[in-house]
Amino acid sequence: xEKVVSETEELPKAIVRRxxxxxLSQCSPDYDFNVHKDAHLAFTESARIFxxxxxxxxxxxxKESKRQTMNTEDxxxxxxxxxxxxxxxxxxxxxxxxxxxxxxxxxxxxKENEAKKKRKxxxxxAKNGTKTKQKKQDNDQEEEDNHESE
Amino acid sequence: xxxxxxxSGILISGKTGPHLLPLARIKKIMKKSGDGVKMISxxxxxxxxxxxxxxxxELTQRSWMVTMQGKRRTLNKEDVASAVMAxxxxxxxxxxxxxxxxxxxx
Numbered sequence: 160x161e162k163v164v165s166e167t168e169e170l171p172k173a174i175v176r177r178x179x180x181x182x183l184s185q186c187s188p189d190y191d192f193n194v195h196k197d198a199h200l201a202f203t204e205s206a207r208i209f210x211x212x213x214x215x216x217x218x219x220x221x222k223e224s225k226r227q228t229m230n231t232e233d234x235x236x237x238x239x240x241x242x243x244x245x246x247x248x249x250x251x252x253x254x255x256x257x258x259x260x261x262x263x264x265x266x267x268x269x270k271e272n273e274a275k276k277k278r279k280x281x282x283x284x285a286k287n288g289t290k291t292k293q294k295k296q297d298n299d300q301e302e303e304d305n306h307e308s309e
Numbered sequence: 310x311x312x313x314x315x316x317s318g319i320l321i322s323g324k325t326g327p328h329l330l331p332l333a334r335i336k337k338i339m340k341k342s343g344d345g346v347k348m349i350s351x352x353x354x355x356x357x358x359x360x361x362x363x364x365x366x367e368l369t370q371r372s373w374m375v376t377m378q379g380k381r382r383t384l385n386k387e388d389v390a391s392a393v394m395a396x397x398x399x400x401x402x403x404x405x406x407x408x409x410x411x412x413x414x415x
Contacts, residue, residue: 168338170361174329178362182369183384197386198372201409202365205389205402207338209364210357212401214339217353218346228348234356242398246363253359254352 168207175203216240330358371396 176194179202183192214229217237221229231254238246332354339357340346369384371392376384390406393399 168341170330170334170338174331175365178329178365179369182366183373186370186373191382192373193383195383195385198384198389201386201389201405202368204405205368205393206361206365208402208405210335210338210361211341213357213360214346228350229346229353230350231352231356234353234360238360241401243360243364246360249363250356250359254356257355258352 170203170206170210172199172203175199175206212241213237213243330361332358335361368392368399371399 176199179194179199183194184190186192213234217229217233220236220240221227221233224233235247235251238244238250335354335357336349339349339354368389372384372388375388375391375395376382379388386409390409393402393406
């Protein structure tokens with residue numbers, strides 16, 4: 160009997176498939192490989208269990224430190240604990256890269272927002288009316304989008 | 310083939326960034342991991358996503374080695390099972406392997 164796991168609880172099959180194929184094309188540069196459908200299911204399910212396992216371990220570590228929110232350090236410690244310490248260095252590098260990119264983007268967006276606000280103030284002091292209202296709505300929408308990205 | 314789905318998360322829309330797997334989905338799975346996984350920092354799913362990708366690659370490589378040992382070019386689930394059993398690191402997957410075995414005999 161196969162366990163039925165709802166789709167929303169699983170990792171997207173297409174993405175898992177892509178990761179598997181990418182790896183196999185490295186292992187077998189002449190692209191002479193095939194993957195049975197059942198094997199893909201096994202990979203997807205294994206990945207889900209890995210997340211569970213890592214999560215539970217990181218959560219225990221977090222609780223031991225008497226904190227409520229699991230953070231990335233908990234995750235790195237958990238990886239060491241479950242003997243995946245080889246992953247830690249590349250993951251730290253990946254996280255650092257992400258933080259850098261995100262900081263750059265936020266910086267850029269903040270500057271743009273400030274410039275827009277300045278223009279809005281200048282406009283509204285120059286004239287009153289529906290045009291200003293429209294600009295305010297646009298700005299609010301942008302602020303909402305920026306908040307979402309956090 | 311492009312993935313059309315939306316990637317909710319921290320990056321501004323348009324770029325998926327260094328992660329492939331959808332952060333919201335990862336968060337959901339994490340929260341089902343057991344007692345008290347309630348609050349997760351914004352960056353944790355990103356580390357999970359990348360760790361997961363690395364894990365899949367590791368499992369794929371080891372499974373493929375089994376396939377090649379059998380002089381085959383099609384990776385099947387028995388190869389995955391063999392790789393799990395041959396690797397101490399994958400002991401946490403042994404339950405899954407025994408479930409796969411059960412479905413084989415049905």
